Amino acid sequence: MVTLDDVADKSLLQKPSPEAPESLERSESKYQPLATFALPKERNYHQQFADVYFIRLAKIKPIVEEIAHAAWEGTVVGGETATKVDRVLDVRQGQLCWVVGTVYMEMPLKPSVLEDISHDRWIAAPTTADKYYSPDGGDKIMLEDDSGRLTLVGSILKDYFLVTGCIIAVMGTENAHGEFEVLDLKFADLPPQPDRWRLSQAPKAKEEDVEMSDVSSGSRSKKIAIVSGLEFSGTDTSHAMELNLLLEFLLGEALGPAAQSELSQISRLIIAGNSIAKPSDTDAAGDKKPHSKKYGYDASSYNPLPAQLFDGFLAEILPTMPVTLLPGALDPANVSYPQQPIHPAMFPRARAYVSPPSTSSPSEPGWFDNVTNPWEGELEGWRVLGTGGQNLDDICRYIDNDDRLGMMEAMCRWRCSAPTAPDTLWSYPFQDDEPFTMKECPHLYFVGCQPEFGTKVIEGPQGQMVRLILVPSFAATKEVVLVDTETLDVSRVKITTS
Amino acid sequence: MDRYVQYLADHVLTEDKVVTYRLLSRELRVHVNTAKQMLHDFHRSQNAKRPGTVHATYLVYGTKKASSDTVSASQNGDGDGDVDMTGSAPETDLAEVVPISTLTLVPEERLQDALETYEEVSSLHVYSIAPHPTKDMALLVDAASQVQPLEFGEDRKKIAPILNSKARRRERQGAGLKAATAAATLAKPQAKAASKPAQATPFAKVKEDPATSQVKQEPTEKPASSVPAQKAAPVPKRGASGGIMQAFSKAAAKPAKPKKEETSTPAAPSAEPNVPALSDEGEDDDDDEMPQPKPRSAPRHKTRQQINQELREMMEREDEKEEESKSDSPDEEPIEEPLEEEAPGPVPEPAKEEEEEKEVVTSSSNGRRRGRRRVMRKKQIMDDQGYLVTIQEAAWESFSEDEAPPPPKAKAPAPAATSSQAAKPAAKKGGPKGQGSIMSFFSKK
Known part of the structure; x- marks a missing residue:
C-alpha cells in the first residue's frame, strides 16, 4: 500500500533543479559469441537427412x-x-x-x-x-x-x-x-560443463576465486536483459505504447535517478526471436489483385513498416547498449533450423553497429550482433545457449502436458537442443557434424517466445548447474527478463498501461 | 529558466498537444530528469491557477503487492505431477519466487488506485501532460513517437541519463547508407502525419515547410497530379521498380553532403529537399501501409484503384510495344539451344506448341534444368493369346540435366534472358536498352 504522500518527496515531483543531473555510464558487457550454429555460405541440399x-x-x-x-x-x-x-x-x-x-x-x-x-x-x-x-x-x-x-x-x-x-x-x-x-x-544426462571464463578474459583486479570476490564486492552486479516476441507490427498498434515504454526503460530515460542507476547495470539486451509480427490477414486480403504478374513479385504488397519500426527501436538502443539478436519463427530469416542471422540490410539505421563483413582479422564481435538461432556464446564468462523457441514448441506438440520447463530440462539431459529436427522441426541436412548435440553444458539456457515466464535451476550428476529460463513473448505478456550476471538470478519487469 | 513554461503554454494550452518528458527534453536540450520536473511544475502551477486545465499521466515503477500479482512466479504447471526426469529431484519442490517489478503508465485520475496496488514504489514521475484527460493510451503513442533519436555528441551527454562510451559504430563511406537513412527518416514524419487523424494538420504545418506539406497526400489533388505525369513518362517501369532505383539515383544526384540529414535534429526540415524526389509510387506505399486506427475513406481508395488500373494498362501497352520492337531487332534473337528451337518472335504459333509438347521445363536454375519431356518407350505386353508384343508408346519422363552451354556468340544480355525464356515465352523481353530492369532478376522462374 503506497499513497501519494509517501512518494511525494521523490526528487522528480519537485521544481526543476537548476543544476543538470550527472550522466551515468553503462556497465561493460563481456561477450564472446560462438559460431556453433553457423552454416557454410555454400549450402548443399542434396544430401539425405x-x-x-x-x-x-x-x-x-x-x-x-x-x-x-x-x-x-x-x-x-x-x-x-x-x-x-x-x-x-x-x-x-x-x-x-x-x-x-x-x-x-x-x-x-x-x-x-x-x-x-x-x-x-x-x-x-x-x-x-x-x-x-x-x-x-x-x-x-x-x-x-x-x-x-x-x-x-x-x-x-x-x-x-x-x-x-x-x-x-x-x-x-x-x-x-x-x-x-x-x-x-x-x-545421457548433462554434458560436462566448462568453467567460467573459459573463452573470454576475466576482468582484472580479481583474485583467483572469481566468484567469491565478486559476490562480496558486488552490490552493483551487472544484468542482462532478455526479451522476445516484440512483434513490431504494421497494423496492430495494441502494444505500441508498451514498446515505447520498454525502449525508454532500456535507455534509462524513464524513472528516477535511483532506478536509473540500477538500469545502467543492464549491460546487454538479447532479443530472442519474433521481433517482427506475423503479417496480418488484412494486409494480404485487402486487395486481391488480378494477376498482372509482370515481375512475379508484387512489391506493393510488402509492408516495410514493421521492419522500419524495429530498425528505429534498435537504432535508439544501440548507442547505449549492445544488442544480440536471434531470429525467430516470424522473422525474416530462413525457416529451417538452425536459422541464420537476419541480414543487416533489414536494418538500414542499426547496421552501422554491425561488425564489418569479411574482415580477415578475427575482429571483436559486432556491437549489434545478429546471430543464429539457436545461438551459443559466452556472456560474462558464463556459457549461454539460447533459442528462439521453435525447438521447444515442437517438442511440446509431442507431449500431452505443458510442462515446458521440464521439457527444457529433458533437452539438456538428452544432450540435444533440437531433438525433433529433422523429423518435425525443419532443419538443414547436416552431413559432417550435428550441432544440436550439446557438447558442453551451458550455465544459462533460455528459450524465447514462450506463452509464459518460467525459470528453474537443474543440477547434473557432476555438479553442473544450469539456469533454465522461459522467456515470455513481450507482445503477449509485456515482460522483460533480467538475469544477474554474477548469481544468474532472474528477475522480471512487467510493463503495463492502464 | 521560464523557457519551459513558455514552451509548455504554447504547446499544451494553445496548440492543444500532448507533451512527453522526452519531447520536452529534446526540444529544450535539457536532461530528461529535469524535463520530468518541469512537467510536474507546470502541471501543478497551472492547475493551481485554474483546476482541470492540464492533465498528466504518471509512470510508476516498483514492486506490486503479492496478492495483486497473479501467482505466475511459481512454476508453471507441474501438470499431472508425473514428470520427474531425474527420479530424485528435490529442486522441483521449491518453486522459485522471482522478483517482479512493474512499470505502469497511469493517468492522474487513476494514480491513487494504481499506487494502492504497489508494495513499494521506487520511482514516480510525470510522463506527459495534455490539455485533456488521457482516455486512450494509443494517443500517447503518437506523442511518444515524435521523439527524434539522439545523435552522438554533446546533446546526448546533456540529455541522456545513461551513456556508453564503448559503443562502436562503423563509419561508412559510400552513398548507399545515406540514401537509405534519408529515406527512413523521411518515412517517419509522414507516418506520424498519417496516423494522427485529427491533430495531423496543425502540427505538420508548423513543423514542415510548405514544400513538404505539398507533397503530403491530398486525396483530391493526387489523381490529378500523379496520373498524367506517369502517363507522360516514357519509362514508367523505372518508377515502378521502387525504392532501390531511387536510392541509387538520389545518392548519385547529391554526393557531396556527408551525413547532413543524420546530424540535424529536427529531421523533418532537413529531409525536406528529398521529398520531391520520391515518386508517387513510393509515397503511395508508405501511406497505404500505415497502421491507421480508422479505415480510409472510400473515395480515396477508389482513386488508388484507378491509378493501379491505369498503371497496369500502361504496363501492358509497354509490353506489346517491346514485343514489337523486338521482333524486328535482329540481335535479340535467341541463341539456338537444343530446347530453344522455337522460333524467335514472329514465327507462327503452331510450331511453338508442338515443341512445347516435347518438353516442359519446370525449372532451370543454377545451370540445371528440370522438367518433363516426352519420349518414345518400347513396351512389351502379353496379348490375349499369350504372345509377347512390343509396342512403342509415348510417355512422359522427368529429367534433370545440365543446361546446354551458351553459344559462343551470345551477347551480354542474352544469357539472363534465355533462362526465363525457357520457362515462359510470355515473359520474353530482353529489354531493348541492352540492360533490363533489375526487377526481371527477381521474377519467378
Whole structure:
C-alpha cells in the first residue's frame, strides 16, 4: 500500500533543479559469441537427412552405453541376468537385455514425409496441428538404429518425456507380440560443463576465486536483459505504447535517478526471436489483385513498416547498449533450423553497429550482433545457449502436458537442443557434424517466445548447474527478463498501461 | 529558466498537444530528469491557477503487492505431477519466487488506485501532460513517437541519463547508407502525419515547410497530379521498380553532403529537399501501409484503384510495344539451344506448341534444368493369346540435366534472358536498352 504522500518527496515531483543531473555510464558487457550454429555460405541440399540421426547416434551412443552399463551391469530380474545387445535387430524374444537407440514416435497426427510423397505433395506445408499427441492412444514409441526398429511398451515410458530423435537406453525383454517391454530406461544426462571464463578474459583486479570476490564486492552486479516476441507490427498498434515504454526503460530515460542507476547495470539486451509480427490477414486480403504478374513479385504488397519500426527501436538502443539478436519463427530469416542471422540490410539505421563483413582479422564481435538461432556464446564468462523457441514448441506438440520447463530440462539431459529436427522441426541436412548435440553444458539456457515466464535451476550428476529460463513473448505478456550476471538470478519487469 | 513554461503554454494550452518528458527534453536540450520536473511544475502551477486545465499521466515503477500479482512466479504447471526426469529431484519442490517489478503508465485520475496496488514504489514521475484527460493510451503513442533519436555528441551527454562510451559504430563511406537513412527518416514524419487523424494538420504545418506539406497526400489533388505525369513518362517501369532505383539515383544526384540529414535534429526540415524526389509510387506505399486506427475513406481508395488500373494498362501497352520492337531487332534473337528451337518472335504459333509438347521445363536454375519431356518407350505386353508384343508408346519422363552451354556468340544480355525464356515465352523481353530492369532478376522462374 503506497499513497501519494509517501512518494511525494521523490526528487522528480519537485521544481526543476537548476543544476543538470550527472550522466551515468553503462556497465561493460563481456561477450564472446560462438559460431556453433553457423552454416557454410555454400549450402548443399542434396544430401539425405538420415545422416543427422546417424551422427547424433554415433555421438551420444557411447555416453548412454556407459551410463547404462554402470546402472544395469549384472542386474538380475527373475533369475535372468541382463546382457547388452549391440543392435536393435539383435534383440531376441524372451531374453533380458538392454539396447541403445534413437526414439521414433509414430503418431497419426504427426506430419509424415512418406505420406506427403504418397499423396504427391511435393511442397510440404507448414504444420498446423497444435499437438501431434493423440489422447486416444494411437501413438507408438519405437526405438531405432541403423539396423531396424523396435516397438516399445511399458508403463515406465509414461514417466518420461520422449520425442523423436532423443537417444535412450532401454532394458527389458521382447514379448510374444514382438514388442519390447521396457523395465528401465536411461539417457545421457548433462554434458560436462566448462568453467567460467573459459573463452573470454576475466576482468582484472580479481583474485583467483572469481566468484567469491565478486559476490562480496558486488552490490552493483551487472544484468542482462532478455526479451522476445516484440512483434513490431504494421497494423496492430495494441502494444505500441508498451514498446515505447520498454525502449525508454532500456535507455534509462524513464524513472528516477535511483532506478536509473540500477538500469545502467543492464549491460546487454538479447532479443530472442519474433521481433517482427506475423503479417496480418488484412494486409494480404485487402486487395486481391488480378494477376498482372509482370515481375512475379508484387512489391506493393510488402509492408516495410514493421521492419522500419524495429530498425528505429534498435537504432535508439544501440548507442547505449549492445544488442544480440536471434531470429525467430516470424522473422525474416530462413525457416529451417538452425536459422541464420537476419541480414543487416533489414536494418538500414542499426547496421552501422554491425561488425564489418569479411574482415580477415578475427575482429571483436559486432556491437549489434545478429546471430543464429539457436545461438551459443559466452556472456560474462558464463556459457549461454539460447533459442528462439521453435525447438521447444515442437517438442511440446509431442507431449500431452505443458510442462515446458521440464521439457527444457529433458533437452539438456538428452544432450540435444533440437531433438525433433529433422523429423518435425525443419532443419538443414547436416552431413559432417550435428550441432544440436550439446557438447558442453551451458550455465544459462533460455528459450524465447514462450506463452509464459518460467525459470528453474537443474543440477547434473557432476555438479553442473544450469539456469533454465522461459522467456515470455513481450507482445503477449509485456515482460522483460533480467538475469544477474554474477548469481544468474532472474528477475522480471512487467510493463503495463492502464 | 521560464523557457519551459513558455514552451509548455504554447504547446499544451494553445496548440492543444500532448507533451512527453522526452519531447520536452529534446526540444529544450535539457536532461530528461529535469524535463520530468518541469512537467510536474507546470502541471501543478497551472492547475493551481485554474483546476482541470492540464492533465498528466504518471509512470510508476516498483514492486506490486503479492496478492495483486497473479501467482505466475511459481512454476508453471507441474501438470499431472508425473514428470520427474531425474527420479530424485528435490529442486522441483521449491518453486522459485522471482522478483517482479512493474512499470505502469497511469493517468492522474487513476494514480491513487494504481499506487494502492504497489508494495513499494521506487520511482514516480510525470510522463506527459495534455490539455485533456488521457482516455486512450494509443494517443500517447503518437506523442511518444515524435521523439527524434539522439545523435552522438554533446546533446546526448546533456540529455541522456545513461551513456556508453564503448559503443562502436562503423563509419561508412559510400552513398548507399545515406540514401537509405534519408529515406527512413523521411518515412517517419509522414507516418506520424498519417496516423494522427485529427491533430495531423496543425502540427505538420508548423513543423514542415510548405514544400513538404505539398507533397503530403491530398486525396483530391493526387489523381490529378500523379496520373498524367506517369502517363507522360516514357519509362514508367523505372518508377515502378521502387525504392532501390531511387536510392541509387538520389545518392548519385547529391554526393557531396556527408551525413547532413543524420546530424540535424529536427529531421523533418532537413529531409525536406528529398521529398520531391520520391515518386508517387513510393509515397503511395508508405501511406497505404500505415497502421491507421480508422479505415480510409472510400473515395480515396477508389482513386488508388484507378491509378493501379491505369498503371497496369500502361504496363501492358509497354509490353506489346517491346514485343514489337523486338521482333524486328535482329540481335535479340535467341541463341539456338537444343530446347530453344522455337522460333524467335514472329514465327507462327503452331510450331511453338508442338515443341512445347516435347518438353516442359519446370525449372532451370543454377545451370540445371528440370522438367518433363516426352519420349518414345518400347513396351512389351502379353496379348490375349499369350504372345509377347512390343509396342512403342509415348510417355512422359522427368529429367534433370545440365543446361546446354551458351553459344559462343551470345551477347551480354542474352544469357539472363534465355533462362526465363525457357520457362515462359510470355515473359520474353530482353529489354531493348541492352540492360533490363533489375526487377526481371527477381521474377519467378
